[in-house]
Amino acid sequence: MRVVVIGGSGHIGTFLVPRLVHAGHDVVNISRGQHSGYVDDPAWEQVRQVTADRATGTFPDQVADLAPDAVVDLICFDLDSATALVERLRGATGHLLHCGSIWRSGPSVKVPVTEDTGTPPVGEYGIAKAAIARMLKEETRSGGLVTTSLHPGHIVGPGWHPIGPLGNLDSTVWHRLSAGQPIEVPGIGAEFMHHVHADDVAQAFEAAITHRDAAAGEDFSVVAPSALNVRGYAQIAASWFGQSAELRPVTWDEFRNSAGDEAAQLSWEHLVRNHYFSIEKARTLLGYTPAYEPEDAILESVRWLIDHEQLDVANPLTMD
Structure with missing residues (x-):
């Protein structure tokens, strides 16, 4: 055709x-x-x-x-x-x-x-x-x-920044996670992103x-076969650098003061939706079989950004 x-x-x-x-x-x-x-x-x-x-x-x-x-x-x-x-x-x-x-x-x-x-x-x-x-x-x-x-x-994929663990595009979160530094998490950290x-x-x-x-x-x-919540996403991402995520819950007002209005608004837009979707319809009618779990797709994106010097991290990836 x-x-x-x-x-x-x-x-x-x-x-x-x-x-x-x-x-x-x-x-x-x-x-x-x-x-x-x-x-x-x-x-x-x-x-x-x-x-x-x-x-x-x-x-x-x-x-x-x-x-x-x-x-x-x-x-x-x-x-x-x-x-x-x-x-x-x-x-x-x-x-x-x-x-x-x-x-x-x-x-x-x-x-x-x-x-x-x-x-x-x-x-x-x-x-x-x-x-x-x-x-x-x-x-x-x-x-x-x-x-x-x-x-x-x-x-997500090679060539662009993924929506990060806090639901925004603030690249400094990757430096903090890779260094084992604490990150402030608005709300309770149970919100999903798909x-x-x-x-x-x-x-x-x-x-x-x-x-x-x-x-x-x-x-x-x-969507991917599963979805990540804030806490899980941060812990998995920190592990890529041999670290454990230290998460500090804060109120949304506190988060806005520290992250800035633009980053905080984007986080709110993603996290308030708390999205986790079924792929059963696409699987049944189209034969859709996603090859990537969400963390694998995000890791590929992060690795590409690091390799092309577009993401500043404190430690190298420990994942193969």
């Missing part, structure tokens, strides 16, 4: 585009300029590159004019933009796959969360992703374009393309 990937040069596309090429598909990558992923792969040499800007009014026509059998949209965050693409592709392509987010669900009430048991989303990003997923499902079930939405957890390796997300998209009929009109949570 001809598969058009919108935003294929990012985290997921780094692994998805080569997967599709190796599977024998004719792949077109639409981006605003970057033409390869975070990891080198000779498969990129077989990919047709198209430069386009989603903000232009002609973008849906540009996608349709490529005559795709399937379109994978990895960078849609707005309902109007998603709707415009659906309306243009209706009758012109066989399958539209959308990358959503587990943040389409709000704070957990019962875990693991399934596709049908999430609470209403909170925050602009999650609300938008939930609205897009509803629109896509209604489109297919009303007899329109065949669509599928896949909702990854916190994506990570997923970018290649496992790519696996799910490839499976949804392959199993189009099973995926039609459906939505799927795409």
